Amino acid sequence: MTTSGESDVDKVRRLRAQLPATAATGYFNAGTNGPLPKPVYDVMVAAAERELTAGRIVPGVYEGHAQRNDRIRELLAELFGGKPHEFAITRSTTEGLNIALNGITWHPRDEIVTTTLEHPGLMVPLSVVAHGADVTIRVADIGDGSGDVVAEVERLMSSRTRLVALSHVLWSSGAIAPLREIAAMAERYGAMVIVDAAQSAGQVPINLEESGVAVYAMAGQKWLCGPEGTGALYVRESRFADIGPTHVRYAQSDVSGYILPAPGARRYEMGEAYAPSILGMEATLLWLRDEVGFDWLYRRIAALADRFLYGLSQTPGVTVHSPKGKIGGLVCFNVEGLAPIDVAAALYERGQTIRYVAYPPGPEVARASVGWWNTEEEVDGLVADIGALERSGPTRAQPADAELVAG
Numbered sequence: 001m002t003t004s005g006e007s008d009v010d011k012v013r014r015l016r017a018q019l020p021a022t023a024a025t026g027y028f029n030a031g032t033n034g035p036l037p038k039p040v041y042d043v044m045v046a047a048a049e050r051e052l053t054a055g056r057i058v059p060g061v062y063e064g065h066a067q068r069n070d071r072i073r074e075l076l077a078e079l080f081g082g083k084p085h086e087f088a089i090t091r092s093t094t095e096g097l098n099i100a101l102n103g104i105t106w107h108p109r110d111e112i113v114t115t116t117l118e119h120p121g122l123m124v125p126l127s128v129v130a131h132g133a134d135v136t137i138r139v140a141d142i143g144d145g146s147g148d149v150v151a152e153v154e155r156l157m158s159s160r161t162r163l164v165a166l167s168h169v170l171w172s173s174g175a176i177a178p179l180r181e182i183a184a185m186a187e188r189y190g191a192m193v194i195v196d197a198a199q200s201a202g203q204v205p206i207n208l209e210e211s212g213v214a215v216y217a218m219a220g221q222k223w224l225c226g227p228e229g230t231g232a233l234y235v236r237e238s239r240f241a242d243i244g245p246t247h248v249r250y251a252q253s254d255v256s257g258y259i260l261p262a263p264g265a266r267r268y269e270m271g272e273a274y275a276p277s278i279l280g281m282e283a284t285l286l287w288l289r290d291e292v293g294f295d296w297l298y299r300r301i302a303a304l305a306d307r308f309l310y311g312l313s314q315t316p317g318v319t320v321h322s323p324k325g326k327i328g329g330l331v332c333f334n335v336e337g338l339a340p341i342d343v344a345a346a347l348y349e350r351g352q353t354i355r356y357v358a359y360p361p362g363p364e365v366a367r368a369s370v371g372w373w374n375t376e377e378e379v380d381g382l383v384a385d386i387g388a389l390e391r392s393g394p395t396r397a398q399p400a401d402a403e404l405v406a407g
């Protein structure tokens with residue numbers, strides 16, 4: 001029962017009516033892109049229409065964009081902790097990670113510690129930075145993330161470590177990294193923590209102020225159900241001096257007299273964003289806050305994922321790769337005798353959208369993103385469909401690299 005007296009069943013039914021994709025398929029793929037809310041779509045269509053008919057730049061439009069961005073920063077601070085001026089509006093997680101990693105002044109023989117389960121969205125910019133600056137990347141083997149991640153990371157720390165870079169939620173196991181403990185440990189070595197939050201924003205709770213991390217790079221299109229080409233970057237104010245803006249744009253600088261970075265994390269924004277998308281991002285955050293409720297959605301994702309994990313554990317021939325009790329909604333598994341790519345394809349034919357992930361050295365797995373919009377019946381139905389898959393043995397060739405790593 002929700003605080004308004006509406007039952008969860010009624011609430012989910014009401015919200016699903018605003019998520020048309022949930023009627024088309026069992027939607028278990030927010031780890032790639034979440035289902036788009038109709039009210040958000042309406043805001044974007046109206047904005048595109050306005051641009052077409054009233055003109056894109058008429059008096060007041062630029063001021064409107066600036067006010068809109070300020071409102072978004074305030075919303076981000078309200079929802080994720082931190083202060084409004086610690087947020088930059090970006091186009092993706094990867095953009096945010098690039099901004100932060102390239103903004104650090106690296107010295108030869110500096111070291112970065114990361115983990116074996118990172119997405120290329122982090123590993124690729126990390127590698128470019130390390131290569132260009134003669135920095136060493138040390139990779140902690142954290143298994144599926146269910147063990148003592150802090151100890152595994154600490155094992156590789158030294159007086160040379162400048163940075164710990166890792167995901168809050170690991171994309172190929174679903175495990176949640178203990179950020180506060182990692183940040184506290186890193187601080188003892190004088191290192192900062194940069195977090196890939198692609199899978200965590202909108203899936204698991206976070207208070208950025210309390211987390212101790214320096215940087216948290218989020219995606220708009222995944223668990224936040226917003227438009228593609230949107231994201232947000234949190235940079236702790238005390239780290240502004242350590243992370244310089246590397247790409248600068250006139251609107252993000254103070255050009256009155258001296259040329260200075262804009263105050264606050266706005267200095268990291270490159271713009272020029274597509275106005276309807278950014279309005280869509282604002283509409284998404286408002287919709288999640290006012291219609292859905294973040295506490296409610298975090299709790300519901302965790303409860304449904306537990307239900308799904310339990311169902312899988314009772315299904316013969318299924319191996320679960322997500323540690324029970326340590327995950328949000330990302331559940332990774334394999335079906336004996338079937339390649340993950342074939343599991344995803346066969347389930348799609350049965351009306352269930354999941355995906356598979358593979359990026360060495362992580363495992364190749366099928367992955368269901370259990371969202372708050374899923375019903376209990378859908379979760380049980382997915383378990384039943386997985387149990388009913390015909391085990392014909394791996395059949396497909398590996399797909400192209402780009403397909404392997406997306407999402």
Ligand SMILES: Cc1ncc(COP(=O)(O)O)c(C=O)c1O
Nearest residue numbers: 092093094119121171198219407
């Ligand atoms: C853990 C992780 N990091 C980064 C990314 C890339 O995110 P974005 O497309 O927002 O850059 C993804 C997903 O695609 C991901 O799962």
